[in-house]
Amino acid sequence: MADAACRYRAGLQHWHPLLRSTELGRQPIRRQLCGEAIVLFRTASGQPVALQEVCPHRRMSLAAGQVRGEQLVCAYHGWRFDAAGQVSCPLMPAAELQQPAFQLREAHGLLWLRQPQPGETVTPALPHWACRDLEPAGVTFHTVPAPLELTLDNFTETEHTTTIHQVFGFRSPAEVELRLELEPAATKVWNSGPQKPFPRLFDAFIDIRPRDRFANDWVTTFEPPLTVYEQIWRRGDQLRRFRLRVVMFFLPISDTSTQLTTLLYMPRVLPGPLHRWFAAPIARWITAYELNLDVKALAQLADLNPQLSAKTLGPFDKVLLENRRRIQALYLKH
Structure with missing residues (x-):
């Protein structure tokens, strides 16, 4: 569950190097950042995806689900989630539900994650540092x-x-x-x-x-x-x-x-x-x-x-x- 009271939640707006790129495959994994529970996975095409972990239907952890094609399927009732967080409900095809999604980038062998902000028009650059001759x-x-x-x-x-x-x-x-x-x-x-x-x-x-x-x-x-x-x-x-x-x-x-x-x-x-x-x-x-x-x-x-x-x-x-x-x-x- 997300910790809405976490004092660091504003930090989600920044890029964080959360895990190695090689750690993420089609098996969903769970991470926590700034009190937010997150599920990460790769789709069949290799796209890395990060969504809020808790299914909006009956509160199941999406980390217990399975990747099928370009979607994550909840283990409880089969609800489907795409990379943008769009939700497909088997018994409610007309429902328009959106699961909060996070931005991901791969650099330096790491997966970087942040939460886009409301009204944001420009995505901040990743942190950088000099390497020179090292x-x-x-x-x-x-x-x-x-x-x-x-x-x-x-x-x-x-x-x-x-x-x-x-x-x-x-x-x-x-x-x-x-x-x-x-x-x-x-x-x-x-x-x-x-x-x-x-x-x-x-x-x-x-x-x-x-x-x-x-x-x-x-x-x-x-x-x-x-x-x-x-x-x-x-x-x-x-x-x-x-x-x-x-x-x-x-x-x-x-x-x-x-x-x-x-x-x-x-x-x-x-x-x-x-x-x-x-x-x-x-x-x-x-x-x-x-x-x-x-x-x-x-x-x-x-x-x-x-x-x-x-x-x-x-x-x-x-x-x-x-x-x-x-x-x-x-x-x-x-």
């Missing part, structure tokens, strides 16, 4: 048992990396140089400090050494919430060969859960197919491992209230208040 290294998905604001808090502050992370983090918060820049629709953060010690097994694969300096800079925008990280390591003036661009989307599933869709980019560090067979999977595994540590930490939160108290905020937390102002203005239900 190559895709994979996509990961994580479900975080915390609301959007608290999830974004975790990924847009630096202090916790010294305690939670094992590979990508700083040795001590006191040694980190921090700079924050605010723009009307974005927050920009620059962090730089000594890399924390990590298992030496990794340095054989990712070319990072003890006493390297780690820089983790990012830009966060909010339509939808998206943070693009640039992670590099230096020894003096020498830039290490290994670096990462991490493109992370924050998708509110409900008031208390958030999906992370993360695209990873890196330079080619090994020749020929060795990069694809070894370097990219290792980088993807390490990144997923670090993200799992974040998810485990957020699962231990004792209070999911997204409100902040200015009295408890330190120098690494100023960006959190700015993020909330932008989410309030651009994303929440008014």
